[in-house]
Amino acid sequence: MKATATAPANIAFIKYWGRKDHKLFLPLTTTNSMNLSACTAETVIEFGVSGGDTITITDNTGNSKEINNVPGEKDGMLYTTLDRVRQRTGVSDYAQVTSKLSFPMGAGIASSAAGMAAFVAAAYAAAGDMDTVNDREELSREIRLSGSVSAARSSHDGFTEHLYGETHEKAYTVQIAPAEHWDLVDLVAVLSPEEKKISSALGHSLADSSPFMQARLDYLNGKPELARQAILDKDFASLALLSEIDTINMHAVMMTSRPPAFYLSPASIDIMKNVISWREDQGLNVFYTFDAGPNPHVITTAAEAESVRKLLEKHSEVQFVLENHPADGVRITSHG
């Protein structure tokens, strides 16, 4: 009744914002991404404890927090997920959950994607339901139901795609290519943390209030397929163009919702402009993308990663840089 799972966060090239269904967490578009080697979570779940479920998250700097069960808040989804696992597997025991991040909490890195993916896999493994763990498409559906499409993309190895689907059954993750397919590097430039005034969860529910939401969806038609092909062809320039347009389109929707969600900070804009200059003026293979937060993800090739990393580290607002290579998806590392 005990299992350990690891899972990476990932960075999306074609992103999702807004949902078709807020209960099933069905996104409005197919999205694709690359798993991140340096942003992982390791989660241990043991059923059979007494007194109630407990969930603790620690990070690589020694910070830790207890996750309380507050219904309606994102953290509360972890408890909802435990209930769902118990319901599906017939286990009735309480669980003790400990999750350890390979990177600092609260730095604006998508910890939930790594954490949720490892959490769901470990929970099903600990409950003895290896069928769900081994069926990666089904596992991706279960991870999505825990509240995060981003996490659901970490169900498969390397470069992955979460398919648009109108029902729970039809919305799941597939692999585009394994990690060794393409030696892209994602340098996450971690900025001084700012208070996130609009959580991603709230932001998704506000997306429809932007006058540009439908235009974004119209624009997206065919774009995930182009990004998939760029990944398969290792076509850096095409992926760069698609991704930069996509992330700015998404942020344009965010900042025009009511209330507006401004996730980009002054330093985000500065680094974005630097990246354009490094590419256009210095000829580096480099592009930027932003999730729902201020930290630039600067994508480059393995050959140029060291040069770009040095450029990023020179920036006064960059606290540190996390260097990520394509990584495998979720794994059960210990069981029983």
Added chain:
Amino acid sequence: MKATATAPANIAFIKYWGRKDHKLFLPLTTTNSMNLSACTAETVIEFGVSGGDTITITDNTGNSKEINNVPGEKDGMLYTTLDRVRQRTGVSDYAQVTSKLSFPMGAGIASSAAGMAAFVAAAYAAAGDMDTVNDREELSREIRLSGSVSAARSSHDGFTEHLYGETHEKAYTVQIAPAEHWDLVDLVAVLSPEEKKISSALGHSLADSSPFMQARLDYLNGKPELARQAILDKDFASLALLSEIDTINMHAVMMTSRPPAFYLSPASIDIMKNVISWREDQGLNVFYTFDAGPNPHVITTAAEAESVRKLLEKHSEVQFVLENHPADGVRITSHG
């Protein structure tokens, strides 16, 4: 054959971006604005000189530049305008033009709006066509034809509106209210100048390449009328909401055009977030708006202008603040 005209720049609350007709400079929407007391141009035009047209612009710091006649460039429009004035008035002489700005050139303040309005009025007055000068609607059409809808709004006093029209005849400026109607203050926070990679003129022609352009136009339906009513009612909160949404929508269109036009700088974003905090956390009557450039225009009331000005001047990236009150439009100050 000599005349002097003065005209103010203005700040738009509902802005225009993109054009229905790039030759007639017909905008895609009605827009409205307030004339700016501290951002003016004084232009002297004398017909009857020999050797060719000459145009010189100086500013309040002593900088000056000769405007060369380069067809297709915005400055070249001044020569095109002289030709049009000669054609309409029967004057055949060359003109000597000197224009003096009340504010620094190259600081990202919309010098062309003030300069173009004064230029067109002075040219018609110097050519003896006072009918065109005194018919302010017709004057606004002529100013628009010189290349700037923004300039055309300075044809009338105080708070003005350039009406959407499908033909040259139907697109002209009217007054919403005189300058003394409402003691709004526009504090222009002038930042360190950045090279403007996409000129406004080029930007207008790129607007249609944004996937959000049509959605912006759909959104705008009815908004100029609401902004007009907010001005008439002196309803600060409504004007603030309409204007902030409008400027961010416009910048979302700009940054999603191909190529993207990123006019906002890191400091623009920082001050934008400060302004929101001054309003929401400190209760000040204040909102931001941005033209096609990085300088925040921070709109407030006369009662709070001094407090807001001090807050802006504390910002390390603000070079200086220009304090503007509602102003009259174009005037002929000397004639004959």
